[in-house]
Amino acid sequence: MSISVTNLTKTYGTQKALSNVSFTIDKGEIVGFLGPNGAGKSTMMKILTGYLPQTEGTANVSGFDVNAEPIQVKATVGYLPESNPLYTDMYVAEYLSFVAGTYGAPKSRVADLIEMTGLTPEKHKKIGQLSKGFRQRVGLAAALIHDPEVLILDEPTTGLDPNQLVEIRNLIKKVGKEKTVMLSTHIMQEVEQLCDRVIIINHGEIVADKPIAEIKDLSGTKIIVIEFDKAVTANQLKKIDGVRNVSALSNVRFEIDTLNSAKTRQSLFQFAVEQHLSIIEISEKAQNLEAIFRQLTH
Helix, strand or coil, X not given: CCEEEEEEEEEECCEEEEEEEEEEECCCCEEEEECCCCCXXXXXXXXXXXXXXCCEEXXXXXXXXXXXXXXXXXHHEEEECCCCCCCCCCXXXXXXXXXXXXXXXXXXXXXXXXXXXXXXXXXXXXXHHCCHHHHHHHHHHHHHCCCCCEEEEECCCCCXXXXXXXXXXXXXXXXXXXXXXXXXXXXXXXXXXXXXXXXXXXXXXXXXXXXXXXXXXXXXXXXXEEEECCCCCHHHHHXXXXXXXXXXXXXXXXXXXXXXXXXXXXXXXXXXXHCCCCEEEEEEECCCHHHHHXXXXX
């Protein structure tokens, strides 16, 4: 296992940032590490990268204990922190050469990473002259410069425009085939596109740890999309047995939340017959990840 955390706790004085957290991540997995602000995400990432000691429990990365073998851990991990600290007076290629030198990485890696992260047009500029999006690319290139086994990314796509988002997501997905990637983000669409699995943390405790497909079933709520041939009201539909909530997409098209989709479908057909309506479309979709996240961290 590339990452293994067992009964890990971190306290700051009387405040408990992490409480008895345990999980494992295997090589080749891209795992979304999610939670509201202050949930303990960045604290966990700093512990895994050897920048912060835990109070109790153990953490191992690529077989190395983060406390007993911090140098080996740092050599095997690529880390892009949320703050993305950079030497802004250095040129892009100069900075990446400097980072490569600290790891003993070959100089050829600098050119490779500049091309891979789309920094070629900016490589002769000072980092301080770059946009937020290009600074994020420099940070990602620095995290990858020594070809680490494990990649830990804290909000890696912050400040990127839509085109840059697609490019960086594709890059993360590409490197994730050969590495272990732990990714923190508040963009749920990004998690659904990139991640195989999701770990959700709230108030320092894990509240969910499942593959993407399974985590959407946690709420138990299903969404039925229905369209009639004539107008009805949301209030009419709310009275139907099994309906929890109704969202009107138009005066003929609705999204209906239900716990028992089969029973509610039957009731909707009965409603249509009684109201002399025809059903143009009826389908079902899973709750989106954003709704599940809100439910688990509320």
